[in-house]
Amino acid sequence: MSTLLFFTIQLLLYLITCSNCLEFDHPCRPPHHNSYPFCNTSLPIKTRAQTLISLLTVDEKIQQLSNNASAVSRLGIPPYEWWSESLHGIATNGPGISFSGAVKSATSFPQVILTAAAFNRSLWKAIASAVAVEAMAMYNVGQSGLTFWAPNINVFRDPRWGRGQETPGEDPMVVSAYGVEYVRGFQGRGRKGVSRKRVLRDDDDGDELMLSACCKHFTAYDLEKWGQFTRYNFNAVVTDQDMADTYEPPFRSCIEQGNASCLMCSYNSVNGIPACANRDLLQKARTDWNFRGYITSDCDAVATIYEDQKYTNSQEDAVAAALKAGTDINCGTYMLRHMKSAFEKGKVLEEDIDRALCNLFSIQLRLGLFDGKTRRNQFGELGPQDVCTSEHRKLALEAAKQGIVLLKNEHKFLPLNKHDVSSLAIIGPLANSTDLGGGYTGVSCNPTSIIEGVKEYVNNIYHAAGCQDIPCNSSNHFAEAISIAKQAEYVIIVAGLDLSQETEDHDRYSLLLPGYQTSLVKAVAEVSKKPVILVLTGGGPLDVSFAVGDQSIGSILWIGYPGETGGRALSEIIFGHYNPGGKLPMTWYPESFTNVPMTDMNMRADPSRNYPGRTYRFYIGDRIFGFGHGLSYTSFTYKLLSAPKKLTLLEAINARRQRNMLHNRSNGLDYIYVDEFQYCSSLRFNVQISVTNDGEIDGSEVVLLFSRTSKKIEGSPEKQLIGFKRVEILSYESVETSFVVDPCEHFSFADEHGSRILPIGDHIIMSEDIEHIVSIEM
Numbered sequence: 022m023s024t025l026l027f028f029t030i031q032l033l034l035y036l037i038t039c040s041n042c043l044e045f046d047h048p049c050r051p052p053h054h055n056s057y058p059f060c061n062t063s064l065p066i067k068t069r070a071q072t073l074i075s076l077l078t079v080d081e082k083i084q085q086l087s088n089n090a091s092a093v094s095r096l097g098i099p100p101y102e103w104w105s106e107s108l109h110g111i112a113t114n115g116p117g118i119s120f121s122g123a124v125k126s127a128t129s130f131p132q133v134i135l136t137a138a139a140f141n142r143s144l145w146k147a148i149a150s151a152v153a154v155e156a157m158a159m160y161n162v163g164q165s166g167l168t169f170w171a172p173n174i175n176v177f178r179d180p181r182w183g184r185g186q187e188t189p190g191e192d193p194m195v196v197s198a199y200g201v202e203y204v205r206g207f208q209g210r211g212r213k214g215v216s217r218k219r220v221l222r223d224d225d226d227g228d229e230l231m232l233s234a235c236c237k238h239f240t241a242y243d244l245e246k247w248g249q250f251t252r253y254n255f256n257a258v259v260t261d262q263d264m265a266d267t268y269e270p271p272f273r274s275c276i277e278q279g280n281a282s283c284l285m286c287s288y289n290s291v292n293g294i295p296a297c298a299n300r301d302l303l304q305k306a307r308t309d310w311n312f313r314g315y316i317t318s319d320c321d322a323v324a325t326i327y328e329d330q331k332y333t334n335s336q337e338d339a340v341a342a343a344l345k346a347g348t349d350i351n352c353g354t355y356m357l358r359h360m361k362s363a364f365e366k367g368k369v370l371e372e373d374i375d376r377a378l379c380n381l382f383s384i385q386l387r388l389g390l391f392d393g394k395t396r397r398n399q400f401g402e403l404g405p406q407d408v409c410t411s412e413h414r415k416l417a418l419e420a421a422k423q424g425i426v427l428l429k430n431e432h433k434f435l436p437l438n439k440h441d442v443s444s445l446a447i448i449g450p451l452a453n454s455t456d457l458g459g460g461y462t463g464v465s466c467n468p469t470s471i472i473e474g475v476k477e478y479v480n481n482i483y484h485a486a487g488c489q490d491i492p493c494n495s496s497n498h499f500a501e502a503i504s505i506a507k508q509a510e511y512v513i514i515v516a517g518l519d520l521s522q523e524t525e526d527h528d529r530y531s532l533l534l535p536g537y538q539t540s541l542v543k544a545v546a547e548v549s550k551k552p553v554i555l556v557l558t559g560g561g562p563l564d565v566s567f568a569v570g571d572q573s574i575g576s577i578l579w580i581g582y583p584g585e586t587g588g589r590a591l592s593e594i595i596f597g598h599y600n601p602g603g604k605l606p607m608t609w610y611p612e613s614f615t616n617v618p619m620t621d622m623n624m625r626a627d628p629s630r631n632y633p634g635r636t637y638r639f640y641i642g643d644r645i646f647g648f649g650h651g652l653s654y655t656s657f658t659y660k661l662l663s664a665p666k667k668l669t670l671l672e673a674i675n676a677r678r679q680r681n682m683l684h685n686r687s688n689g690l691d692y693i694y695v696d697e698f699q700y701c702s703s704l705r706f707n708v709q710i711s712v713t714n715d716g717e718i719d720g721s722e723v724v725l726l727f728s729r730t731s732k733k734i735e736g737s738p739e740k741q742l743i744g745f746k747r748v749e750i751l752s753y754e755s756v757e758t759s760f761v762v763d764p765c766e767h768f769s770f771a772d773e774h775g776s777r778i779l780p781i782g783d784h785i786i787m788s789e790d791i792e793h794i795v796s797i798e799m
């Protein structure tokens with residue numbers, strides 16, 4: 022091909038894929054309107070944003086208040102689609118993403134709940150960075166925006182929640198850690214090879230952003246549909262206490278430590294006020310946590326203020342309430358449609374709109390949208406060749422392997438030696454499915470089924486679905502499954518959930534396996550020659566108590582939604598190429614838990630009204646599997662190497678005449694308010710633990726360190742996580758690991774007013790069978 026022909030074709034392709042680009046592409050680059058002050062990169066971002074706003078008419082301003090923001094052609098401002106999704110890979114849920122173009126697919130990492138089960142911060146960050154590379158590559162060829170609405174950091178409060186799968190589980194500390202790693206990895210901080218070239222002045226309040234991540238959904242959102250309640254009309258009644266030590270911490274750290282540039286307010290009301298109209302809530306993020314990004318509503322969550330929550334008397338009042346509370350942009354068209362008349366009726370002022378626009382344009386400027394930034398730095402090189410790379414697929418495989426949880430392994434039934442497996446029956450409606458990504462999945466690069474994964478190890482495979490689909494409404498298809506189970510040497514049954522049971526807008530009513538699935542598992546296990554391997558899919562906990570004690574079920578593995586390499590990951594574990602080390606990031610409750618109203622937001626148990634509490638921190642009932650449960654093919658022993666026995670407050674307090682910081686409860690218990698106590702750092706200490714691998718197989722162990730007060734105090738958690746570390750330990754070797762414990766943070770909890778208190782007295786630190794008392798004395 023001649024060079025001229027090549028360039029002609031390139032130009033034609035460019036014009037076809039990018040019909041608006043010549044007109045709008047980067048107003049601040051020649052030959053466009055680069056004389057406007059908003060293009061002057063020597064000015065602070067805020068000034069640039071404000072000068073741009075000053076050039077706009079009210080109508081032009083209002084056209085910006087939607088995810089589909091209009092162009093301002095006379096200034097060369099391009100249209101912009103704010104809504105792209107990237108929960109566990111580039112997803113199709115937002116209109117900002119298109120898979121018709123040079124990029125046809127993107128890496129589908131496991132659904133978040135499984136990746137969370139790996140309890141590995143560097144894995145979490147590596148995934149976020151990989152997704153960011155694919156996002157940038159897609160942006161560069163016009164198939165994606167630069168603003169993404171992930172991660173989902175609502176705590177997985179109720180096991181029935183259809184979107185629990187999207188979250189990192191039920192513990193606020195784990196959820197916080199995940200959120201921080203995700204945002205840092207995604208927005209471009211700390212990535213290897215990324216030079217942090219500051220194009221802004223030091224006094225500037227905005228940092229250059231590669232991409233924007235969004236902490237969602239703010240807050241107390243974790244109900245889709247229950248009885249007559251929907252996420253659109255639900256009012257979450259949350260105590261100050263639970264707000265302070267459960268619902269709020271993930272959002273606070275996402276902003277304070279992750280430096281997230283976006284917050285999304287949720288559909289539900291919080292204590293009577295719709296989240297997107299909840300000024301106290303939204304302003305707290307800006308004033309107390311120094312949030313400097315934009316706030317988007319969940320999609321149509323401004324409309325719901327009036328239509329579903331009936332919080333206002335008119336549509337204009339709804340858009341006014343949202344805007345004045347601090348919602349900058351409305352996903353949907355409600356503000357586009359009603360802001361003008363709200364303005365004309367004096368319900369909003371132009372300065373209210375300007376404030377929102379300042380937040381929005383600041384993000385666009387920080388992203389370099391108007392400057393053509395990506396064309397000039399190394400991200401501009403990213404393209405289709407950087408999507409679905411073998412490196413990314415390997416990382417997806419790694420995540421699935423690290424996350425998969427071995428729940429039961431009677432008499433070390435697993436791993437199987439492939440040479441012993443002359444034939445294998447794989448039963449279940451999802452066994453041959455290549456759709457194992459869970460909610461917010463895009464188009465996977467090369468999805469594989471469980472059967473394909475197992476075929477790498479065993480030639481002689483029989484398959485029967487057993488159930489027609491996951492709802493499994495009949496036993497009509499059992500016969501074939503039972504027949505192959507009788508013939509095969511080994512049997513794997515894949516049961517559990519898919520999106521027909523749990524997803525956005527759809528919660529479960531039962532924790533049992535759907536339909537006839539339990540009967541199928543029992544029928545197959547009964548006739549098989551050897552105990553069977555039960556593989557469970559899905560993000561929500563399952564009551565599989567029938568299987569836990571059943572001798573004919575040798576092993577149980579939970580694979581969540583393992584993504585496009587899940588079949589391979591599962592097979593590597595079953596055949597002993599990888600030793601499982603994942604642990605459950607959420608409690609598995611018994612079916613009786615469904616008696617608890619889903620609408621009850623209280624975390625703390627209340628025996629007086631038969632309320633068992635929620636999550637391992639407060640739940641006092643029976644469980645099928647606890648938070649942190651997960652087995653290995655080897656065994657580990659723990660030894661405490663060092664930790665103090667006593668911490669003395671008086672020295673710190675006396676020295677600074679801070680005696681009045683001690684507070685007495687009616688029952689004589691002394692405690693201090695953490696926020697008033699300035700000497701927390703002087704109480705910090707190290708806990709050193711040695712973990713030994715006592716078996717012949719190398720393995721990874723997730724070390725979880727908890728604390729609890731020795732005497733139960735009203736409102737105190739049953740136990741709470743201090744920290745977690747995943748460590749690799751070779752056969753018969755030991756690894757030492759240490760945790761920094763900050764009593765003000767790790768031994769404290771919120772009182773009824775939402776203030777964190779640190780009880781004086783004995784605190785117990787716990788890890789596996791280690792229990793050690795640390796006494797905090799006067």
Ligand SMILES: *[C@@H]1O[C@H](CO)[C@@H](O)[C@H](O)[C@H]1NC(C)=O
Nearest residue numbers: 055056057058061062063064
């Ligand atoms: C850009 O802003 C700086 C700082 O205010 C100013 O000195 C400079 O003249 C401006 N550049 C242009 C091209 O207006």
Ligand SMILES: *[C@@H]1O[C@H](CO)[C@@H](O)[C@H](O)[C@H]1NC(C)=O
Nearest residue numbers: 084088089090091092100116
């Ligand atoms: C986005 O807005 C423009 C007008 O600015 C409109 O022409 C277009 O249809 C909208 N796109 C969608 C998907 O709503």
Ligand SMILES: *[C@@H]1O[C@H](CO)[C@@H](O)[C@H](O)[C@H]1NC(C)=O
Nearest residue numbers: 205210226228277278279280
């Ligand atoms: C987060 O923002 C703060 C304040 O602007 C800044 O000092 C800090 O370096 C940022 N952290 C990261 C990880 O970018």
Ligand SMILES: *[C@@H]1O[C@H](CO)[C@@H](O)[C@H](O)[C@H]1NC(C)=O
Nearest residue numbers: 453454470472482483484485
């Ligand atoms: C799995 O599904 C594929 C495609 O739908 C089909 O070709 C294949 O025969 C199935 N495999 C088994 C073992 O049923």
Ligand SMILES: *[C@@H]1O[C@H](CO)[C@@H](O)[C@H](O)[C@H]1NC(C)=O
Nearest residue numbers: 489490491492493494495536
């Ligand atoms: C299965 O049964 C449920 C409940 O009876 C029903 O809602 C659903 O439509 C049925 N599904 C199929 C595929 O028959």
Ligand SMILES: *[C@@H]1O[C@H](CO)[C@@H](O)[C@H](O)[C@H]1NC(C)=O
Nearest residue numbers: 680681683684685689690691
């Ligand atoms: C708290 O109560 C105990 C016993 O009732 C008393 O000895 C102690 O002085 C009190 N502490 C403060 C700070 O009031």
Ligand SMILES: *[C@@H]1O[C@H](CO)[C@@H](O)[C@H](O)[C@H]1NC(C)=O
Nearest residue numbers: 141143144419721747748749
């Ligand atoms: C944590 O994840 C990273 C990235 O995949 C991996 O290199 C490391 O080995 C993992 N750590 C453990 C202990 O498994």
